[in-house]
Structures are given as C-alpha cells and as structure tokens.
Amino acid sequence: MMSPNLTTHRQRGSAKTVVEALRRFRRVLITAHIRPDGDAVGSSVAMARLLKANGWEPTVALSPLGMGPPKFLLDYAACVAPTNVKARDYDCALLLDCGGPDRLPDPLRDAVSKLPTCVIDHHATSKPYGIARWIVPDASSTGELVHRFATRWKWEIDLPTAEALWVALVTDTGRFAYSCTHPSTLRAAADLLARGVDSSAINDRLYLYASEGAVLLKRKAYDSLTTWFRGRVALICLTARDFRRAGVAKSEIEDAIDIPRSIPTAQVCLFFY
Known part of the structure; x- marks a missing residue:
C-alpha cells in the first residue's frame, strides 16, 4: 500500500x-x-x-x-x-x-x-x-x-x-x-x-560556557588550520579519535567553523569531523 x-x-x-x-x-x-x-x-x-x-x-x-x-x-x-x-x-x-x-x-x-x-x-x-x-x-x-x-x-x-x-x-x-x-x-x-x-x-549558555575538553579540542582545531589557493580555501579537521579522547560531543564545538571563517581571504571554509 x-x-x-x-x-x-x-x-x-x-x-x-x-x-x-x-x-x-x-x-x-x-x-x-x-x-x-x-x-x-x-x-x-x-x-x-x-x-x-x-x-x-x-x-x-x-x-x-x-x-x-x-x-x-x-x-x-x-x-x-x-x-x-x-x-x-x-x-x-x-x-x-x-x-x-x-x-x-x-x-x-x-x-x-x-x-x-x-x-x-x-x-x-x-x-x-x-x-x-x-x-x-x-x-x-x-x-x-x-x-x-x-x-x-x-x-x-x-x-x-x-x-x-x-x-x-x-x-x-x-x-x-x-x-x-x-x-x-x-x-x-x-x-x-x-x-x-x-x-x-x-x-x-550556548556559546560562552564550555567543558575543559571542548576548549582543549578547539585548540587542536586551531592547530589543524590549513589554507589552500592563496588563502581562498581554509579548513580545519578533527578525527573521531580526537572526540573520543576529549570526551566531547561534536555539537559542543560546532562553532569551530568560525576558525577558518576568520581568515579574511577565505571564500570556502570547511570543517571536517
């Protein structure tokens, strides 16, 4: 039916x-x-x-x-x-x-x-x-x-x-x-x-407060920042293992996309996780 x-x-x-x-x-x-x-x-x-x-x-x-x-x-x-x-x-x-x-x-x-x-x-x-x-x-x-x-x-x-x-x-x-x-x-x-x-x-409550694990994981995201094509593409990357080790849910650091977005020349910003 x-x-x-x-x-x-x-x-x-x-x-x-x-x-x-x-x-x-x-x-x-x-x-x-x-x-x-x-x-x-x-x-x-x-x-x-x-x-x-x-x-x-x-x-x-x-x-x-x-x-x-x-x-x-x-x-x-x-x-x-x-x-x-x-x-x-x-x-x-x-x-x-x-x-x-x-x-x-x-x-x-x-x-x-x-x-x-x-x-x-x-x-x-x-x-x-x-x-x-x-x-x-x-x-x-x-x-x-x-x-x-x-x-x-x-x-x-x-x-x-x-x-x-x-x-x-x-x-x-x-x-x-x-x-x-x-x-x-x-x-x-x-x-x-x-x-x-x-x-x-x-x-x-949504953006300021974060667990210690989330803060440390965001630091790792900063360390992963990579740019291509003279800064027109910017990306960060975290693995499933990174999240498991930090004990952090992906939703806790969704705003990490703002890291590549902060690059003024970036036209494409990516967050792989």
Whole structure:
C-alpha cells in the first residue's frame, strides 16, 4: 500500500495547509533531523508548547545524545526517546527542520512512515513529503517559520516558547551574522526580546560556557588550520579519535567553523569531523 505521505510533484505549500491538516488530528509526534542542532531543538520545543496551548497533545521525540548546549530546552516540553516511539500512540507526525524520513534517526523512520505527516522546513527539497508542507528556503531558520506560524494564528508566545525560538534563530544565523539573516529575522528576534527573552544569558549558555575538553579540542582545531589557493580555501579537521579522547560531543564545538571563517581571504571554509 502506498504511503499516505508520498507526493508526485514539487510543492512548497503554506502555513494554512499545515494548520488545516493538523486540525484533523489530536496526538502529534514532533521530531526533527538526526543529530539535532539548535534550530531543530528550539523549533520542535516551541511548536510543542504552541500546540499544547491550543488544544493538541504533542510529544517531542529527539535524541539528546550529542545535542550539546540546546539540550536544556528539553525540560520545556513533553519528550520521549526515539527508541520508545510507537506509531499507534499518535495520530500524525510533524517534521521540523527536516524534509522527510530519510533525515530522521533510524528508530523514528518506521513510525513516521506509518503516520500522516506534516512538514515545516527551510531547506529546499526535490522530494516533497507529507500530506501538508510549508517549505520556505529563503527563511533563516525553521524557528523563524514557527514564529511566523504562531503570529499568523495569533497564538500566545510565552517566555519558555520565546526562549526556544531564540535558540533556533541565534544558532542557525550564527548569532545573526550569516547571510541568511533578513529583516524578517531581526523583527522576529525583536519580538522575542520584547516578550522577555534574556538574550545575554541564553547566548552565554550556548556559546560562552564550555567543558575543559571542548576548549582543549578547539585548540587542536586551531592547530589543524590549513589554507589552500592563496588563502581562498581554509579548513580545519578533527578525527573521531580526537572526540573520543576529549570526551566531547561534536555539537559542543560546532562553532569551530568560525576558525577558518576568520581568515579574511577565505571564500570556502570547511570543517571536517
């Protein structure tokens, strides 16, 4: 039998189609891509809180392993380990920051394939998936889309939800330094600040504080810095053995990409790990 989620044509959809689809269901499984980053975690937790406040029964399924600093957000919503997810416990799935099941952790792929699925994402995809989708490649982050979603339907954004959305925005935009930062991104950030987000405290939690192992590993990344083609290509490299010896998750030093980015002549920057 064909999956209810397969589509045969490219479609970016709309926020309206997603909310209309969600209104047909009650118990919503919310998840995101494997090795979830700040945008995946923040947008998932924020959406779970928004749905719960508006009558749904959402559950977030994300693997905390290797999640790094955004892990604190998991205390803000009902969460379950991906290995404990069973399709029969839910009416539908909602994928955030993830265009389809191929980017999900292995334990979730089977469950999601059995559920009607909605997708909200800012990554372009050539294989549209789900019964409803809202894909906006020009958006800075999925967190920005969740913020638009909430304001579109005039859903209340409380402080924990605003903090989750701040994490999503600030991490995917490189603290609002990347080219994906648009006026709409900064307007969303301003709205979150107006709702009481302590940006300094959260940013310190995400970027300033680090384990001794992470600091030493970043020093090793500096030592690995190599440039090619008269500085136009810059890269750093860490091995799996480096991470094991340091006892550090990869997510703890994702910002090490800023090391090659700091070379002013670099047009291509790479972080191999």
